[in-house]
Amino acid sequence: MGRIIAVANQKGGVGKTTTCVNLAASLAAMNRRVLLIDLDPQGNATMGCGIDKAGVKHSAYDLLLEKVRCVDIVRKLVEFGFDLVPGNADLTAADVALMGAARRERRLANGLSGVDTDYEYILIDCPPSLNLLTLNALVAANSLLIPMQCEYYALEGLSGLMGTLANIRATVNPGLRLEGLLRTMHDPRSRLTRDVSEQLIRYFGESVFRTFIPRNIRLAEAPSHGLPVLQYDKSSRGAVAYLAFAGEIIEKDEKKPGAHD
Ligand SMILES: Nc1ncnc2c1ncn2[C@@H]1O[C@H](COP(=O)(O)OP(=O)(O)OP(=O)(O)O)[C@@H](O)[C@H]1O
Ligand SMILES: [Mg+2]
Numbered sequence: 001m002g003r004i005i006a007v008a009n010q011k012g013g014v015g016k017t018t019t020c021v022n023l024a025a026s027l028a029a030m031n032r033r034v035l036l037i038d039l040d041p042q043g044n045a046t047m048g049c050g051i052d053k054a055g056v057k058h059s060a061y062d063l064l065l066e067k068v069r070c071v072d073i074v075r076k077l078v079e080f081g082f083d084l085v086p087g088n089a090d091l092t093a094a095d096v097a098l099m100g101a102a103r104r105e106r107r108l109a110n111g112l113s114g115v116d117t118d119y120e121y122i123l124i125d126c127p128p129s130l131n132l133l134t135l136n137a138l139v140a141a142n143s144l145l146i147p148m149q150c151e152y153y154a155l156e157g158l159s160g161l162m163g164t165l166a167n168i169r170a171t172v173n174p175g176l177r178l179e180g181l182l183r184t185m186h187d188p189r190s191r192l193t194r195d196v197s198e199q200l201i202r203y204f205g206e207s208v209f210r211t212f213i214p215r216n217i218r219l220a221e222a223p224s225h226g227l228p229v230l231q232y233d234k235s236s237r238g239a240v241a242y243l244a245f246a247g248e249i250i251e252k253d254e255k256k257p258g259a260h261d
Contacts, residue, residue, distance in 0.1 A: 002033070002119040003253070004112065005179055006141035011157045012128035015147040015184030017044040018219055019245075020125040022238070025228030026246035027121050028081030035074065035119045038087030039108070039137055040127040046086040049077055050226025053088040061090035063111040064136065065097060070115045080228055087125070095132050104132065105172060109140035121249075130164055138168045143179035147213075150183055150196035155203075182245065183212035211245040213238065 007016050007023075017040070024036040038045040039060050043053030053059075056075075062068040063085065075084045098104040112122065124137040138144065144165060148154050158181075169176055181204055187193050201208050213219075216238035222229040229239045 002035075002116045002122050003143065004116065004122040004124065004141045005143050005145050006124045006126060006134075006137040007145045007147065008124075008126035008134055008137060009146050009148060009157070009161060010128055010130050010134070011148070011154070014128075014149050014154075015182075015213065016040075016128070017048060017125050018223075019145070019147045019182060019184065019213070019242075020045050020123050021048045021223070021228050022219070022230065022242040023246055023249070024082045024121075024123055025080050025230045026242045027249070029230060029243065030246055030250060032120045032246075032250070033118065034082035035085065035115065035122045036082060037085040037108075037122065037124045037137075039091065039124050039133050040087055041089050041091040041133075042127065043086070043088040044223070045125040046084065046088065047226065048223035049080065049084050049228070051075060051084065051086055053086060056086040056088060058086075059090050060085050060087045060108075061094055064091075064094050064107040064133075066107060066111065070111050074115075080231060083119075091127075091133060098132060105135045105139050108136035112140055130160075135168075135172075138164075138176060139172050141173070141176060143177040145179040145182065147182045147184045148200075149185050150193040150200065152192065152196070154196060155199060178207055179249075180207050180209045182209050185215045186212040187215050209245065209248055211241060211248050213241045213245065216241070 007020050020036055024034045027034045046053045058068050058073040073085050077084055126134045126137050214237050218233045218236035219229050219238035222232035225232055
């Protein structure tokens, strides 16, 4: 059974999509079977994988509406080694389309139940809000991965997200674990970054990933070429950091007995 990881933070621009695309490519480079689901109406992960979001026939929206089976939506990105369920502006309508619908927070979980054995990792790129889309991701997921920038307001936002995690556990998904906190756009020379980073480790301990992602221009450029950074510039600091991050995730999984049975 594959692991389903929701990549979420209601704060915008913290590196959710960059993490999804590059973690997917890095896990694939380590021979893991990976599916990336773009659950954000912005469709940034889709574009970042070189797919024209406006031109896709079926997207994650159709999965939520239970119109099409997941296997019929999946795009095989042969050159990157992973699969993608694209997302686009259609997803904006999901809230309204599912208003009053039965089991509306379980649509994604149901849609994935047919494919979760085909992959070792299923990553879900969430929009920057705690709406029905993110809720669907958190209900479908086994764990929550939180990318964050080490800046002053980051910790404040985090307490809201931890509250949401507690709520979800208490209601719709008791098994939801915290995968961990990933420090993104990290600049160890900055005093503030170091201070916030220290506070984070003091409070969350082992839940803070050892690997951090540095601020790196190659990571910012790669999406405009429709490429993960590994394909754009594999020797860049960004590419090396995401490979290390994938390695850390795999290592943690291998330590857990029976994690991939
Ligand atoms: N480590 C990094 N170094 C440099 N630029 C980065 C890095 N990570 C992300 N970026 C850039 O920062 C911007 C925001 O990143 P990204 O789109 O991944 O965030 P997000 O959390 O998905 O945003 P949103 O909340 O809008 O979905 C993008 O322009 C991206 O290219
Ligand atoms: Mg994003």
